[in-house]
Amino acid sequence: MDFLEIQTETKELLNFNSSQTDQDFTLVHVKSAINRAYRREYVRARQEGSRRYFISTTDVTWPSSTATLGLPSRLQGAQIVRVCDITDSNPGSELVFSDYGNVGDLFWLNRNTLQWGTTGPGSSKTLRFEYFPSITKLVQDEDLPDLIPSEHHDIIFWSAAIDLRNRADEMAPQAWMFERESLRMDLWKEVSKNRPHTDTIGITTTYPDLADLIY
Numbered sequence: 654m655d656f657l658e659i660q661t662e663t664k665e666l667l668n669f670n671s672s673q674t675d676q677d678f679t680l681v682h683v684k685s686a687i688n689r690a691y692r693r694e695y696v697r698a699r700q701e702g703s704r705r706y707f708i709s710t711t712d713v714t715w716p717s718s719t720a721t722l723g724l725p726s727r728l729q730g731a732q733i734v735r736v737c738d739i740t741d742s743n744p745g746s747e748l749v750f751s752d753y754g755n756v757g758d759l760f761w762l763n764r765n766t767l768q769w770g771t772t773g774p775g776s777s778k779t780l781r782f783e784y785f786p787s788i789t790k791l792v793q794d795e796d797l798p799d800l801i802p803s804e805h806h807d808i809i810f811w812s813a814a815i816d817l818r819n820r821a822d823e824m825a826p827q828a829w830m831f832e833r834e835s836l837r838m839d840l841w842k843e844v845s846k847n848r849p850h851t852d853t854i855g856i857t858t859t860y861p862d863l864a865d866l867i868y
Contacts, residue, residue: 654806657794659687662810666829667817677821683813684791686820690812691798692788697837698801699785702844707800708734709786712779719773721766727786729765734783745781802843808836 654662663683678686699707715722736759739745749757754768762768788800798809811833818825 654798654803654809655794656684656687656791656796656798659791659798659806659810659813660684660794662807663687663813663817666810666814678817682817686813686817687809688788688790690809690816691791691801694808694812694837694840695788695798695800698840698844701841703846703848704734704785705848706844707785708783710781710783712739712781715769715774715778715780717774717777719769720771721762721768721773724765724767728782728784731787732785734785736783737781738778739781740777740779748780801840805836805840805843808833808840811836 660680660683663686667678667683695707711725711727713722713725713728736748736750737745738748748759751757751760754760754770759767759769786800788798789796791798797803798806801809811829815825815829815833818829
């Protein structure tokens with residue numbers, strides 16, 4: 654469902670008629686509400702589902718003998734999950750962060766700048782960042798809310814319509830609220846499944862098996 658289709662569905666719920674002079678909501682209001690709903694439902698789903706579903710990756714080159722690296726714009730403010738050195742192998746080895754650089758490989762000089770020791774790496778490195786992307790604002794009619802699975806785009810226009818009714822100081826119908834919560838649960842279940850899908854519940858091991866540590 655693209656941006657135009659979501660606008661149409663939202664306006665239908667609101668009985669939107671652009672020819673009415675006393676229309677409660679303008680098209681600008683509708684578009685803004687859709688983008689707010691997209692961001693809100695994505696963040697909620699990300700918190701409830703598997704992190705692997707939403708992770709994106711990007712590769713960054715760290716020049717040799719350069720102590721600091723400013724993050725590219727796509728990573729600034731993003732939630733970074735991990736950083737791996739893939740210079741010589743892929744998937745490579747995970748780099749270790751510390752608070753002040755006294756241990757490990759990297760530390761944060763400031764919120765958008767990383768530091769590697771005092772002199773930087775001895776040779777140029779290719780680092781792979783795994784991170785949670787931020788939404789790209791929907792602007793053009795053909796834009797897609799691609800961070801939410803296409804089968805669950807309905808949640809966006811229901812959420813947007815409820816938001817607009819609440820902002821107009823008119824409580825949204827209870828049936829709308831029930832529909833939104835039902836759609837949310839469907840979305841959360843979808844993004845909580847293993848990829849590829851299996852009938853087995855996925856479990857992430859937090860601590861190693863002690864038996865594996867006994868030689």
